[in-house]
Amino acid sequence: MKVTINGKPDDIGEGLNVDGLLAEQEVKxxxxxxxxxxxxxxxxxxxxxxxxxxxxxxxxxxxxxxGSGLNAINRATD
Amino acid sequence: MQFGVQDMLKLRIPDSIARQMxxxxxxEAPLEACGILAGxxxxxxxxxxxxxxxxxxxxxMMEPAEQFRVVKDIRAAGLETLAIWxxxxxxxxxxxxxxxxxxxxxGVVYIILSLKSGMPDIKxxxxxxxxxxxxxxxxxxxxxxxxxxxxxxx
Amino acid sequence: MDSMPLTEQQIERYSRQIILQxxxxxxxxxxxxxxxxxxxxxxxxxxxxxYLAAAGVGTIxxxxxxxxxxxxxxxxxxxxTRDVSRxxxxxxxxxxxxxxxxxxxxxxxxxxxxxxxxxxxxxYDFVIDGTDNFxxxxxxxxxxxxxxxxxxxxxxxxxxxQLMTVxxxxxxxxxxxRTPPPAGAVPSxxxxxxxxxxxAVIGSLQATEAIKxxxxxxxxxxxxLLTYDALAVNFRKVRLKRNPHxxxxxxxPQITILADEPQKECNSGCKTC
Numbered sequence: 001m002k003v004t005i006n007g008k009p010d011d012i013g014e015g016l017n018v019d020g021l022l023a024e025q026e027v028k029x030x031x032x033x034x035x036x037x038x039x040x041x042x043x044x045x046x047x048x049x050x051x052x053x054x055x056x057x058x059x060x061x062x063x064x065x066x067g068s069g070l071n072a073i074n075r076a077t078d
Numbered sequence: 079m080q081f082g083v084q085d086m087l088k089l090r091i092p093d094s095i096a097r098q099m100x101x102x103x104x105x106e107a108p109l110e111a112c113g114i115l116a117g118x119x120x121x122x123x124x125x126x127x128x129x130x131x132x133x134x135x136x137x138x139m140m141e142p143a144e145q146f147r148v149v150k151d152i153r154a155a156g157l158e159t160l161a162i163w164x165x166x167x168x169x170x171x172x173x174x175x176x177x178x179x180x181x182x183x184x185g186v187v188y189i190i191l192s193l194k195s196g197m198p199d200i201k202x203x204x205x206x207x208x209x210x211x212x213x214x215x216x217x218x219x220x221x222x223x224x225x226x227x228x229x230x231x232x
Numbered sequence: 233m234d235s236m237p238l239t240e241q242q243i244e245r246y247s248r249q250i251i252l253q254x255x256x257x258x259x260x261x262x263x264x265x266x267x268x269x270x271x272x273x274x275x276x277x278x279x280x281x282x283y284l285a286a287a288g289v290g291t292i293x294x295x296x297x298x299x300x301x302x303x304x305x306x307x308x309x310x311x312x313t314r315d316v317s318r319x320x321x322x323x324x325x326x327x328x329x330x331x332x333x334x335x336x337x338x339x340x341x342x343x344x345x346x347x348x349x350x351x352x353x354x355x356y357d358f359v360i361d362g363t364d365n366f367x368x369x370x371x372x373x374x375x376x377x378x379x380x381x382x383x384x385x386x387x388x389x390x391x392x393x394q395l396m397t398v399x400x401x402x403x404x405x406x407x408x409x410r411t412p413p414p415a416g417a418v419p420s421x422x423x424x425x426x427x428x429x430x431x432a433v434i435g436s437l438q439a440t441e442a443i444k445x446x447x448x449x450x451x452x453x454x455x456x457l458l459t460y461d462a463l464a465v466n467f468r469k470v471r472l473k474r475n476p477h478x479x480x481x482x483x484x485p486q487i488t489i490l491a492d493e494p495q496k497e498c499n500s501g502c503k504t505c
Contacts, residue, residue: 068177196413
């Protein structure tokens with residue numbers, strides 16, 4: 001069935017939940033991904049229950065973060 | 079989302095963009111500043127200043143809602159996400175172990191802007207599965223006939 | 233300070249700038265009665281001192297505790313081959329007075345530190361940071377802040393340079409670059425190298441800022457960091473704001489007296505230092 005994933009039209013199997021979609025998209029670390037389904041950001045608990053329907057628009061992005069972690073190092077060496 | 083994890087060989091950042099990054103980093107100091115760079119063919123055209131939801135002097139985190147908005151804006155402009163950058167107000171321009179661990183988005187360059195050396199230091203890296211290699215950063219406009227330019231040789 | 237009318241010799245010597253509308257005879261008199269300190273008679277200090285002398289800044293102070301070394305000659309153009317092993321302040325004074333005998337040169341043959349910097353800078357209208365290490369740059373920033381003396385910050389390394397002018401109340405060096413890098417973390421000129429001409433470009437810009445300040449003309453490089461990339465030929469003006477969290481000039485300062493920076497160990501975890 002036809003859906004839009006990250007702005008691109010795509011054809012996926014029916015009855016996939018978000019977990020399944022991420023697996024099909026070969027997302028390596030699904031626990032580090034945010035998903036927006038038809039404009040709504042899903043809670044992680046919904047990845048299992050939310051089923052993709054025809055015409056759905058799905059966006060997913062990886063967590064973007066990091067940091068020098070200096071304070072942890074400073075505490076460790078005190 | 080980028081498909082294909084070909085490492086970027088170089089990244090060109092125009093002056094106006096580098097200036098915006100430095101200004102953002104200076105304005106946010108001592109907190110870490112962060113942003114997303116978008117463009118085409120290894121040439122940055124836009125700098126999106128992002129909110130550091132972590133609000134830390136040694137951590138940064140973007141907000142998914144803001145990330146989604148920016149990604150769609152980039153796409154609508156016909157551009158690609160080229161780089162994710164953040165500042166190190168108090169440490170060198172090198173990815174920390176945490177930076178490496180959290181470099182999850184494939185196909186983008188990771189840029190770090192350090193204010194620790196007494197002079198601003200900006201460096202770019204490809205980070206794949208824990209492997210870090212430096213990516214040369216070029217300034218300004220490409221020269222005529224440089225690979226990747228639009229203009230044909232004349 | 234009351235200004236004496238210009239002598240014929242002075243009018244002739246300075247004619248090329250007196251005819252500038254923004255200078256005039258009055259501006260020249262102001263320069264002649266001004267006092268500028270050059271901290272560091274090295275790469276940056278050399279062109280700064282020479283051009284300020286040429287422009288007729290009446291009193292030029294030079295603070296440097298080192299002797300001329302052969303490795304200096306690549307860029308410290310106020311020192312000649314015959315000056316090797318001589319105190320830098322003496323070498324500099326000699327050249328300044330050869331350029332312009334009308335300039336009064338005060339030599340401070342000392343390394344600036346927390347004990348002496350405050351007293352030394354307080355005697356001048358403007359200070360030029362021509363030092364060659366970042367710990368000294370923070371010291372000058374702090375000393376000028378406490379003594380309320382305007383100064384020009386600058387630094388050069390490899391093929392890059394930077395410059396900013398700090399007046400009481402404008403963005404200071406610590407607003408952006410909080411504390412110096414730990415010992416060994418950042419290479420000095422002797423380790424990383426520097427192209428000599430960087431000193432000329434940036435040092436001359438510092439002298440220009442000093443003259444503009446003394447004459448009250450143009451726009452000073454305050455709340456702005458000018459960066460210069462010699463390889464790409466890029467000058468970049470980065471807008472800055474005074475930082476409310478600055479540990480020196482912010483709302484809750486952590487630095488309340490002039491002190492020498494403790495030499496911290498580099499803890500960034502890299503193995504290359």
